Amino acid sequence: MSHSQRSDIFLLDAERTTWHDETLWFVRQKRDKAVYATPEFQELRQLASDIKDHTLSRLNFYLQQFEENARRNGVQVHWAADAAEHNAIVLGLLRQHGATRVVKSKSMLTEECHLNPYLTQHGIEVIDTDLGERIIQLREEAPSHVVLPAIHLKKEDVGDTFHLHLGTTKGNNDPQQLTETARQHLREKFLAGQVAISGVNFAVAETGSVVVCTNEGNADLGVNLAKVHIACMGMEKLIPRLSDLSVFTRILTRSATGQPVTTYTSHFTRPGEGKEMHIVIVDNGRTKQLGRPDFRASLKCIRCGACMNTCPVYRRSGGHSYDFTIPGPIGAILSPNIDMRKHASLPFASTLCGSCTDVCPVKIDIHTQLYKWRQVLGQAGEIPASKKWSMRLLSRVLSKPGMYSLGGRVARQGLRLLPHGLTHAGGYNPWAIARELPEPPRQSFREWYAEQAGQ
Amino acid sequence: MKVALFIPCYVDQFYPQVGIATLQLLEKLGVRADFPRQQTCCGQPMANSGCERDAIPVYHNFVDTFENYDYVVGPAGSCVYHVRKHFDIIEQTPAVQHVRTNTRELFDFILNVLGVTEIPTTFPHRVGLHLSCHGQRGLHQANESEMTPVRDGQLRRLLSGVRGLELTELDRNDECCGFGGTFCVSEAGISARMGQDRVHDHVRNGTEVLTGGDMSCLMHLEGIVRRQKLPIRVLHAAEILNGILL
Numbered sequence: 207m208s209h210s211q212r213s214d215i216f217l218l219d220a221e222r223t224t225w226h227d228e229t230l231w232f233v234r235q236k237r238d239k240a241v242y243a244t245p246e247f248q249e250l251r252q253l254a255s256d257i258k259d260h261t262l263s264r265l266n267f268y269l270q271q272f273e274e275n276a277r278r279n280g281v282q283v284h285w286a287a288d289a290a291e292h293n294a295i296v297l298g299l300l301r302q303h304g305a306t307r308v309v310k311s312k313s314m315l316t317e318e319c320h321l322n323p324y325l326t327q328h329g330i331e332v333i334d335t336d337l338g339e340r341i342i343q344l345r346e347e348a349p350s351h352v353v354l355p356a357i358h359l360k361k362e363d364v365g366d367t368f369h370l371h372l373g374t375t376k377g378n379n380d381p382q383q384l385t386e387t388a389r390q391h392l393r394e395k396f397l398a399g400q401v402a403i404s405g406v407n408f409a410v411a412e413t414g415s416v417v418v419c420t421n422e423g424n425a426d427l428g429v430n431l432a433k434v435h436i437a438c439m440g441m442e443k444l445i446p447r448l449s450d451l452s453v454f455t456r457i458l459t460r461s462a463t464g465q466p467v468t469t470y471t472s473h474f475t476r477p478g479e480g481k482e483m484h485i486v487i488v489d490n491g492r493t494k495q496l497g498r499p500d501f502r503a504s505l506k507c508i509r510c511g512a513c514m515n516t517c518p519v520y521r522r523s524g525g526h527s528y529d530f531t532i533p534g535p536i537g538a539i540l541s542p543n544i545d546m547r548k549h550a551s552l553p554f555a556s557t558l559c560g561s562c563t564d565v566c567p568v569k570i571d572i573h574t575q576l577y578k579w580r581q582v583l584g585q586a587g588e589i590p591a592s593k594k595w596s597m598r599l600l601s602r603v604l605s606k607p608g609m610y611s612l613g614g615r616v617a618r619q620g621l622r623l624l625p626h627g628l629t630h631a632g633g634y635n636p637w638a639i640a641r642e643l644p645e646p647p648r649q650s651f652r653e654w655y656a657e658q659a660g661q
Numbered sequence: 662m663k664v665a666l667f668i669p670c671y672v673d674q675f676y677p678q679v680g681i682a683t684l685q686l687l688e689k690l691g692v693r694a695d696f697p698r699q700q701t702c703c704g705q706p707m708a709n710s711g712c713e714r715d716a717i718p719v720y721h722n723f724v725d726t727f728e729n730y731d732y733v734v735g736p737a738g739s740c741v742y743h744v745r746k747h748f749d750i751i752e753q754t755p756a757v758q759h760v761r762t763n764t765r766e767l768f769d770f771i772l773n774v775l776g777v778t779e780i781p782t783t784f785p786h787r788v789g790l791h792l793s794c795h796g797q798r799g800l801h802q803a804n805e806s807e808m809t810p811v812r813d814g815q816l817r818r819l820l821s822g823v824r825g826l827e828l829t830e831l832d833r834n835d836e837c838c839g840f841g842g843t844f845c846v847s848e849a850g851i852s853a854r855m856g857q858d859r860v861h862d863h864v865r866n867g868t869e870v871l872t873g874g875d876m877s878c879l880m881h882l883e884g885i886v887r888r889q890k891l892p893i894r895v896l897h898a899a900e901i902l903n904g905i906l907l
Contacts, residue, residue, distance in 0.1 A: 584711030
């Protein structure tokens with residue numbers, strides 16, 4: 207299914223679409239307020255962008271520096287070329303410790319690697335401890351947003367889910383009571399967790415430490431209660447110095463939710479006494495993307511989700527319409543790198559309005575990359591044949607002024623003479639499903655102009 | 662100063678009155694613009710569909726048509742933006758560079774080349790301004806809500822100077838209308854929904870006449886207004902500034 211087909215399903219519920227759009231627009235407005243209140247915000251964006259560009263240009267150096275410093279801190283570092291290797295490393299570590307119960311804080315990387323189903327298949331109980339993640343885990347759904355994984359759900363949906371899985375009263379949709387139920391449920395899981403898995407927001411090369419940003423404190427609770435901490439990170443998460451971190455903590459949540467900073471910014475540098483800390487560094491297509499000059503900048507992404515909140519398409523199609531771990535505009539430029547054929551429709555799921563580029567806190571030229579992916583897909587033959595041939599025909603017409611004038615006249619006459627029901631049949635004219643065609647005038651501008659000039 | 666009028670293909674075929682208003686408005690401001698008949702299109706439909714290479718002959722036709730003019734002026738931010746930004750895949754000869762640099766959106770030309778800041782005319786109606794994304798974010802013709810809460814821009818200024826004209830304030834000042842070129846048919850559902858939401862923002866805030874600098878957005882919005890039989894007129898801003906009477 208294409209993005210357009212999946213969106214059409216989402217759009218069937220018009221009221222829900224309105225609610226989804228308004229909810230995310232509210233988040234975008236919160237972001238705006240925080241940005242307007244920070245006069246140096248554009249400077250911070252530029253600085254963040256420059257730091258990321260620099261780091262990506264010397265990624266081999268910083269990865270080695272990071273590994274060396276992490277090892278010196280007593281952390282064990284593992285390298286995974288792809289999702290399969292990553293999952294095998296994590297499972298191996300769990301087996302080594304005889305662990306069967308894992309608590310996991312939010313990590314888009316482990317979503318990308320489909321770690322949960324893999325571990326479950328191997329007899330491990332994995333509990334997502336971020337509230338949003340836990341809700342969708344109970345529902346066996348994928349996250350629909352990188353920061354707000356359950357944003358596609360209303361409180362009624364959560365009430366139903368908790369009634370089914372956590373035994374709350376049917377019809378209890380009170381957010382406070384539902385949250386309290388989740389707290390009690392998760393508390394037990396935290397206490398029983400043998401191993402804690404976390405994602406990584408930033409990895410600091412000069413200190414060898416990883417930084418995890420959460421609002422719920424679930425990463426801290428999980429890591430501090432468990433004997434073993436496994437931090438899983440994409441290899442692009444590096445920043446050179448600890449002092450660089452302040453730039454990113456200032457822009458991350460302002461862009462994401464409009465908060466000045468996350469409630470918890472947790473630094474994990476070395477294992478506690480009698481404990482183990484592991485870091486798994488994952489490539490999974492990132493090197494390939496680094497090798498594409500037009501698309502390299504997509505690796506600067508810090509997963510704030512601002513491009514999703516601002517995207518007028520995302521807000522009306524929902525995160526699941528992208529059918530990729532990272533939805534929205536940034537997902538549409540990351541996904542073709544992973545599987546061009548499967549995700550061929552995503553770079554076209556945009557009007558190229560450019561709002562994503564303007565909110566991006568690390569200045570990724572998202573809409574320009576969308577345009578460029580379209581060209582790559584066109585040249586690779588990954589666009590529908592009907593589009594390919596109609597564009598070739600259009601090019602023929604538009605490169606020959608005589609043919610264009612004649613074609614225009616014939617088309618206008620046709621529109622004038624043919625019955626409305628035929629010209630507006632939605633079956634073959636998608637324009638007309640919800641819109642009238644322009645009323646064709648008798649004369650084109652060029653015909654009028656020629657008449658004026660007495661030609 | 663030799664000025665050529667660039668009337669994009671769909672304006673030529675469906676909205677000749679916009680071309681006429683542009684021509685007459687420029688004349689009022691002392692500019693006699695030519696309309697070279699060899700012109701067709703900027704090539705954006707092919708390029709946005711991933712068929713940039715198919716657009717190359719169209720790009721060459723554009724450059725050949727306009728290379729001998731000092732300025733190429735068009736009433737469509739999106740097409741102008743395409744010429745300026747995306748004609749980078751053909752050899753950058755002096756002619757190509759000249760045409761790219763000097764292709765200007767109508768109101769940008771009026772304000773920044775002619776230096777005209779006020780156009781004496783009357784239009785006693787409540788007008789809702791639709792900002793075209795390519796004009797606003799692409800050509801920087803208006804402030805962006807991503808950067809600042811201040812709503813300002815070239816067209817807003819020109820329209821504010823029109824006697825009797827009252828600008829309506831929208832809930833979302835610069836959300837995309839959802840036209841998006843071939844997006845309007847390849848993602849027809851989302852495109853229509855975005856357009857409906859945009860139009861209803863205008864309805865809610867009392868717009869009688871919906872206007873803008875980009876006829877492509879307006880074609881899409883007009884299609885929705887007419888389908889839903891809403892009491893809103895859709896006009897290109899050149900028509901208003903040229904003194905149209907309703």
